[in-house]
Amino acid sequence: MxxxxxxxxxxxxxxxxxxxxxxxxxxxxxxxxxxxxxxxxxxxxxxxxxxxxxxxxxxxxxxxxxxxxxxxxxxxxxxxxxxxxxxxxxxxxxxxxxxxxxxxxxxxxxxxxxxxxxxxxxxxxxxxxxxxxxxxxYPYPREEDAQEVKAYGIAIIDSIKELVSINPLYTEELRDYLDRFSPNDASPLTDFAAGLTTAEPEDLQEVLDAVPLLKRMEKVLLLLKKELEVARLHLQINRQV
Missing domain, CATH: 2.30.130.40 (LON domain-like)
Structure with a gap:
């Protein structure tokens, strides 16, 4: 001790x-x-x-x-x-x-x-x-369609970039860190994106439980869309004040 x-x-x-x-x-x-x-x-x-x-x-x-x-x-x-x-x-x-x-x-x-x-x-x-x-x-995801995974990866990256651009809470360091990810790093990219959100713990646990990659990416993309909706609403309110 x-x-x-x-x-x-x-x-x-x-x-x-x-x-x-x-x-x-x-x-x-x-x-x-x-x-x-x-x-x-x-x-x-x-x-x-x-x-x-x-x-x-x-x-x-x-x-x-x-x-x-x-x-x-x-x-x-x-x-x-x-x-x-x-x-x-x-x-x-x-x-x-x-x-x-x-x-x-x-x-x-x-x-x-x-x-x-x-x-x-x-x-x-x-x-x-x-x-x-x-x-x-240590569960391993099975291989899935590479083109579909890449498409989801691009959508996740685009969503994060938009979120970062309209939310002042995200720092320049985070933007630089995001640039290191690519659609080819789909699994860490998806988990990183989930961790960025303010989703409820139960929703995040569902993402952690999702070993299949495409299923996980679908869940995270939905969380990011909800995050974007809230961020856009806050931005709109701030502009009206």
Whole structure:
């Protein structure tokens, strides 16, 4: 255990390493993973974001993961329970395996950078109290019509670009990041697009559950269209004021 009076554990990782990790499939992922729930919304492959969890009860989980060679854990969406009871039955079975970087422990909280790698399916709970551990598998989408996938990919890119152009909340960095995607990167592009939206967690979980690529792209395109409708309405209202 890391004591409160010790310096935080910081593991440095460069931006280049994070970006490279997004594109590379990992063929050596473990069959058992520690699991941490997230209550705001599901986490997607192709995302690289900070995650903050309570020191208690998750410190031991992070410490154990940090000692593994793969430094991976599963993030599964679980709504904040009204009764405050942690039950694995309330966790979504489809989650995201992430590699943890830059772990910092301070004032009762632990923050780390989560680098999304791929979908993972919890098929068995091996330990149902923290540190949670599960037996997992990694679903692969079957090959689908390349031209249809490319067409959906172009539609998703166009929708994101329009959303970025009319919503001032999106930064120039995001625009630059978007330029790195292409219709040929359909799976990470689709997951990245889903993570951009303000859709309800349940709708985002449906996207995460969708392993078939075309089915997933259809769902994300609908979410983007809803996002665009709201953004256009806000823009129209602002112009009238």
């Amino acid at each position: 890391v004591k409160d009076d010790q310096d935080p554990d910081i593991i440095e990782v460069s931006e280049e390493q994070l970006e490279r990790g997004l594109a590379l499939p990992d063929s050596s992922l473990p069959e058992r993973l520690y699991v941490i729930p997230i209550s705001n919304k599901p986490f997607f492959p192709a995302q690289v974001q900070p995650i903050v969890v309570d020191d208690e009860p998750w410190a031991s989980t992070i410490e154990r993961v940090a000692k593994t060679p793969h430094r991976c854990l599963a993030l599964c969406y679980a709504p904040e329970p009204d009764d405050g009871v942690l039950l694995t039955d309330r966790f979504e079975r489809m989650g995201c395996v992430v590699r943890i970087h830059n772990v910092v422990r301070d004032e009762g909280k632990i923050q780390f950078i989560a680098q999304g790698i791929r979908r993972t399916w919890v098929h068995q709970w091996l330990h149902k109290s923290p540190p949670l551990m599960a037996g997992v598998t």
